[in-house]
Every structure is written in C-alpha cells, then in structure tokens.
Amino acid sequence: DVKVTQSSRYLVKRTGEKVFLECVQDMDHENMFWYRQDPGLGLRLIYFSYDVKMKEKGDIPEGYSVSREKKERFSLILESASTNQTSMYLCASSLTGTFTTNEKLFFGSGTQLSVL
Amino acid sequence: AQSVAQPEDQVNVAEGNPLTVKCTYSVSGNPYLFWYVQYPNRGLQFLLKYITGDNLVKGSYGFEAEFNKSQTSFHLKKPSALVSDSALYFCAVRDEIGDDKIIFGKGTRLHILP
Secondary structure (H helix, E strand, O other): OOOEEEOOOEEEEOOOOOEEEOEEEOOOOOEEEEEEEEOOOEEEEEEEEOOOOOOEEOOOOOOEEEEEEEOOEEEEEEOOOOHHHOEEEEEEEEOOOOOOOOOOOEEOOOEEEEEO | OOEEEOOOOEEEEEOOOOEEEOOEEEOOOOEEEEEEEEOOOOOEEEEEEEOOOOOEEEOHHHOEEEEEOOOOEEEEEEOOOOHHHOEEEEEEEEEOOOOOOOEEOOOEEEEEEO
C-alpha cells in the first residue's frame, strides 16, 4: 500500500517562528498536495506540485511556501507563523498528472499545528 | 475554476435506513468526482470516484454514488446505514480543463442513530 508520512502528528510553535512541515511518499507519485482542514471550512488547497521543483498555488497560498527538491518529499513552510495558521495540515499524493482510472489521493495522517 | 458544494453540514439517519449525502459541483470541462471519508482521529480514505462510463459508481463499504450531469450532482448513497458509517464525508472535484487541482467541499457529518 501507498504510504504518505507526515513527520509530526502534533506541533506547537510560537508566533513569528519559521515552521517546516514535512511529507514523504513512497510510491513514486508525481503529484503532491498540501491542504489545511478547519471545522466548517472543509479541506482547502494551499499548494500542489506535479513534478520535482514545480509548484502551483492553490486557493489559500498566502503566508505559505513549499519546496519539492526530491520527488518523494514535499515540504510546507510557514515563513512567520501566525495564530490564524493554527490548523490540521494534510499532505496527499497521487499518480500522474493526466487522468487515469487509477487516480485517487492518498493522504497522510495529518499534523495538528498550534501557533501560540 | 472548479468548485464543489455540500449543502448539508450534518445528516442524521436511523440505522438500517437508506442514506444520501449530497454534493453538487461546477467545472468548465468534464468533471472527475470523488468521495472521501474521515473516521474520528484518522486520515482521509478514498471511497469511490467517477471518471467516465456508468453514471452509478460503486465503492468501498457498500457505498455508491450517482453522477447526474444535467443536475451537476454526485450524491453519495447507501441502501442500509450502519452505526459504523458515522463519519465526516467529503466530496471532491477535478476539472478536465486546466491544472491538476483537486478541490474539496466543506464536508458533511453523518450520524447514524442506533
């Protein structure tokens, strides 16, 4: 089975800190995604990447950046954490960028980030 | 840009009764539609998808969904609900035209009452 691993399950940071959230997938997937999940707002796409060193903004990229230096790893960076970035962060990966019958997202277990 | 709406925040169904969780979408091209489920304290799991072909799609745990192009809907259904179906359900859409974004709805919490 595909495994998507997020480095931390819970994280507590202070306002203004630089925060790195790491995600690794083991199935050679081209696409990787970062979402945040908030009650009543569902999942909102922050950034996604369809290849190494490629990135695309999602619907709420402000305050975030990403890095994809290797195919298996997709990092989400909060340059200067703020309290409104307290949320559950979910990483996901999927097969090729073209639509296939095998397409679906595989999710990590999430990182609950609290910014104090 | 694509969008998806789940009009109900919560759905309550008695055990054994049929259930429906609603989803409507908006895309420029053809839609690629998905349902995911999130059980308490667990990650999101794939349930089913519509890419092309039959409008009725069958998925995991006895769930199915019907693609209706004229109504731009993709409602999730199950003939007989189980208490263990209680969870948070997300509909998602990807547009055939444009980038590879997959956009999720706000989620519907399903409560199955014993």
